Amino acid sequence: MGPVLDGLVKLQSVENRLRAAKAKLARCRRSVIIQENQIRSLQNAFEAKKEEIQLTKIQSDRLELELKIRDDQIARLRASLNTAKTNKEYAALLTQLNTTKADNSKNETQILDLLKDIEADEDECEKIQNQIDQQKQTLEQTRKEAEILATKYEAQIEEIQIEWNQVAQAIPADPLEIFKRVAETYDGEALAVVDRQGVKTEVYACGGCFMSITAESVNLLMTKDDIIRCANCTRILVLGSEENI
Numbered sequence: 001m002g003p004v005l006d007g008l009v010k011l012q013s014v015e016n017r018l019r020a021a022k023a024k025l026a027r028c029r030r031s032v033i034i035q036e037n038q039i040r041s042l043q044n045a046f047e048a049k050k051e052e053i054q055l056t057k058i059q060s061d062r063l064e065l066e067l068k069i070r071d072d073q074i075a076r077l078r079a080s081l082n083t084a085k086t087n088k089e090y091a092a093l094l095t096q097l098n099t100t101k102a103d104n105s106k107n108e109t110q111i112l113d114l115l116k117d118i119e120a121d122e123d124e125c126e127k128i129q130n131q132i133d134q135q136k137q138t139l140e141q142t143r144k145e146a147e148i149l150a151t152k153y154e155a156q157i158e159e160i161q162i163e164w165n166q167v168a169q170a171i172p173a174d175p176l177e178i179f180k181r182v183a184e185t186y187d188g189e190a191l192a193v194v195d196r197q198g199v200k201t202e203v204y205a206c207g208g209c210f211m212s213i214t215a216e217s218v219n220l221l222m223t224k225d226d227i228i229r230c231a232n233c234t235r236i237l238v239l240g241s242e243e244n245i
């Protein structure tokens with residue numbers, strides 16, 4: 001290996017640091033987004049509960065109205081009882097009165113149940129609201145911390161990028177292009193170190209995909225400064241420090 005491949009090895013190490021710093025930056029920004037999403041889903045739950053309460057109220061109002069109408073009916077039936085002319089008429093009115101009363105008491109139970117539901121839902125709403133308030137405080141804290149961290153990581157990235165550019169300047173355009181392309185494919189991992197399979201054997205494998213590499217390729221790497229890529233994964237092959245000496 002010569003200056004080109006050595007340069008690529010150096011570039012790979014800077015590339016790794018650059019990617020790691022970028023990943024940290026993305027992670028700290030993601031922590032804010034995750035919390036924002038949590039708050040949003042709590043707010044949705046809150047809205048859904050409120051709507052549920054609204055619907056229950058409509059239902060209980062309707063029952064209240066029915067109750068009032070029946071109360072009027074009961075008053076009227078009671079008055080009619082007093083003016084009933086025959087026993088048969090009296091008995092019929094009495095039956096109607098009792099049925100209406102029974103309906104009303106059923107109605108009252110239903111209303112009570114609905115009111116209990118509303119109360120439970122309102123408690124639930126309050127709980128969710130508390131959670132939202134708490135989460136918002138946590139979010140504020142996270143946001144502040146993330147901003148500080150992001151500034152730090154951005155400065156690091158800028159510094160490493162300068163270093164990257166400097167190292168890249170020493171590498172000819174074509175190998176540099178190949179490096180960039182392969183790095184994009186393998187999340188920054190453009191180079192693969194050739195692995196020797198056992199100490200004394202002449203069998204080699206690509207350290208990236210573990211497919212075998214011909215001894216001829218290894219020979220070229222030892223004697224020349226050419227870009228040789230793994231036939232399988234296309235990573236740029238380099239020798240480990242052991243073979244390099």
Ligand SMILES: [Zn+2]
Nearest residue numbers: 206209230233
């Ligand atoms: Zn490979």
